[in-house]
Amino acid sequence: MNLPIRHRSGAPWQRGFPWSEPIAAEFGDLFERMNRFLESAALTPALTEAMAWAPPADLHETDEAYRVECELPGIAREDIDVEVGEHEVSISGELRECEREGVLRHRGRPTGQFAYRALLPVDVKSDEVTASLSDGVLTVTIPKAQAAKPRHIEIQG
Template identity: 30%
Template sequence: MSDTQELKVREKQEVASPAEQTKPGLVFTPSVDIFETDKSLTLLVDMPGVKTDDLDVDLRDDTLTLTGDVSPLLATPGEKVFVEYETGRYYRQFSLSEVIAQDKIDAKLSDGVLRLTLPKVEKATPRRIAVQSE
């Protein structure tokens, strides 16, 4: 890292409601890193505090929608002096192209990071086509 760059902690970014919410609370955009190989795309989605039971990965009409709820931390005895931990819902959508094999998408949640593997469709194997005469 150069001297002019700083390492900054990215806070949960609140976004405008993606649609009319029926559930009160804040909505956050999770940070996402995307990596590509010849065979797949990998998305690493930062969702700290989300448990597997509170995570929904939905694929509909070529749109991949991620939602995850962050529950409040366990209550501790005593008066709150300072609280930075925000609860709410993570929400992010991705439009998928025809190169993604949608029926083979894999999702794993570990230590607050959702790893989505989006395999690409296999291209037709090149082959020589024999021409027959009549």
């Protein structure tokens, strides 16, 4: 049994949306109102204190180690905690808000608790991990544990 096929010209993204212009304008207005609501909610202290933020970080792998470079500008060494397990690195701490005069009209920088976590696919030497903080960048070097390397075994006669 053959069924009729309707052919439409162009790809779906080229045909446009099936609704009219007034409905699309209403969606634009709805998105704008939601953005304003979320921005105002972010300034509510009860919401921002409960939520941790994740600092920008890069995880590099070499043959010998993993290296995490985490951006933590304005955070003192004593406010940063680094923990390394067999297969995980965790960087956490707190960025305290500075005392300022006047009324805060816009918040663009995060404050409060922060946390970064990454899983590591191989065992590491957690007792040989090093960390340094320079120019607002925390660098954590995590040496890999030596895996058993294949070697040629001589067969005895």
